[in-house]
Amino acid sequence: MRVATFNINGIKARRPRLDEWLAATRPDVACLQEIKTDRFPAEEYEADGWQVLWVGQKGFNGVAILSRHPLEEVARALPGDADDTQARWLEARVAGLHVACLYLPNGNPAPGPKFDYKLGWMARLAARARDLLAGEAPTLLAGDWNVCPTDADVARPEAMADDALCLPQTREAFRAILAQGWTDALRARFPHETVYTYWDYQAGAWARNWGLRIDHLLLSPAAADRMQDAGVDRDLRAADKASDHVAAWVELSPA
DNA sequence: ATGGTCGGGAACCGA
Numbered sequence: 001m002r003v004a005t006f007n008i009n010g011i012k013a014r015r016p017r018l019d020e021w022l023a024a025t026r027p028d029v030a031c032l033q034e035i036k037t038d039r040f041p042a043e044e045y046e047a048d049g050w051q052v053l054w055v056g057q058k059g060f061n062g063v064a065i066l067s068r069h070p071l072e073e074v075a076r077a078l079p080g081d082a083d084d085t086q087a088r089w090l091e092a093r094v095a096g097l098h099v100a101c102l103y104l105p106n107g108n109p110a111p112g113p114k115f116d117y118k119l120g121w122m123a124r125l126a127a128r129a130r131d132l133l134a135g136e137a138p139t140l141l142a143g144d145w146n147v148c149p150t151d152a153d154v155a156r157p158e159a160m161a162d163d164a165l166c167l168p169q170t171r172e173a174f175r176a177i178l179a180q181g182w183t184d185a186l187r188a189r190f191p192h193e194t195v196y197t198y199w200d201y202q203a204g205a206w207a208r209n210w211g212l213r214i215d216h217l218l219l220s221p222a223a224a225d226r227m228q229d230a231g232v233d234r235d236l237r238a239a240d241k242a243s244d245h246v247a248a249w250v251e252l253s254p255a
Numbered sequence: 256a257t258g259g260t261c262g263g264g265a266a267c268c269g270a
Contacts, residue, residue: 009270010262034270036263059263106270114269146270200270201260244261244270 031101080124102143107164
């Protein structure tokens with residue numbers, strides 16, 4: 001059972017790359033972020049055998065879950081703020097798993113209202129994550145977290161020190177969630193290696209390997225017990241018309 | 256220190 005997360009940075013521009021990747025890697029569940037549309041082509045994926053959940057908005061944000069197995073919607077928004085209309089959260093049950101697909105706010109510039117929104121969103125996420133750990137099902141929190149957990153996850157930490165992805169408050173909020181009992185799948189699989197999931201379009205970041213690790217899969221204890229492998233589909237970044245993110249994934253043993 | 260590049264959608268905002 002493979003569960004993957006991929007910030008595609010626009011379904012319209014990324015359709016060819018996304019479809020190639022789905023065909024080549026055949027994930028059981030694919031969590032997508034930044035679909036950037038209020039018109040996701042769900043019917044086309046359904047015609048191709050996928051079950052689809054999505055929540056979108058025009059131009060920005062937006063998340064989707066594609067699944068080869070029956071997919072039951074649990075939530076279309078992160079609890080805790082009825083006034084938050086940004087499309088950043090989907091939660092579903094699939095194949096005995098509980099899966100959340102998340103697009104955590106970027107938060108730049110910091111300080112400022114966008115950073116305040118990020119920290120507030122992370123506080124709501126921490127509350128939801130704690131509730132999910134109390135549930136029965138093995139659970140995954142997969143998505144673009146817009147958090148570099150440590151300087152080992154940043155190619156140029158000095159250049160990123162004041163960035164909302166790296167600030168101490170951001171890292172502390174992430175650590176607090178991990179400390180509830182979640183496993184950072186990629187870091188568990190690669191304890192000492194450099195692993196990036198994002199390279200900026202600017203300044204030749206890909207060619208210089210100026211990357212960040214900001215796409216994460218957090219596993220509940222029951223899910224972590226079933227982890228057989230984890231990885232990053234790094235070659236995605238080298239393609240023409242690539243997203244600035246690549247896909248990350250975990251392989252879980254059968255229940 | 257600055258500006259560098261994309262996507263969405265039609266002038267800039269977001270990243």
